[in-house]
Amino acid sequence: MLISNAYAQIPGFGTEGGLMSFLPLILMFAVLYFVMIRPQMKRQKETRAMLEALAVGDEVVTAGGLLGKVTAVKDQYISVELNAGTEVQMQKGAVTTVLPKGTLKSV
Numbered sequence: 001m002l003i004s005n006a007y008a009q010i011p012g013f014g015t016e017g018g019l020m021s022f023l024p025l026i027l028m029f030a031v032l033y034f035v036m037i038r039p040q041m042k043r044q045k046e047t048r049a050m051l052e053a054l055a056v057g058d059e060v061v062t063a064g065g066l067l068g069k070v071t072a073v074k075d076q077y078i079s080v081e082l083n084a085g086t087e088v089q090m091q092k093g094a095v096t097t098v099l100p101k102g103t104l105k106s107v
Helices: 018-052
Strands: 059-062 067-073 077-083 086-091 095-099
Touching: 018 095
Parallel strands: none
Antiparallel strands: 059 067, 059 095, 067 077, 077 086
8 A cells, every 4th residue: 555554652751841842942032122122121221211311402303304402392392493593392102312412603
């Protein structure tokens, strides 16, 4: 015949322990945690601290690439002066970087 016989495996022979079978899965999760999850949580914490510390007079870069000086800070929104006489309102989350003082000279 073309189909070979199937025999049952002897119990306990050739099987690994319960913990040993989950060891690769545990190691993969540990590597994933230290390579991806932990740095992302640290970056989110730093971004949240930066947004909470925004103050009037800070020079910022927005997600759209606009550079300006913060003129007013509210709960969720800030006003940014892009140029003399040009002021826009945006969400705090649009700020990506706070620049060192004196970086912008034209504003």
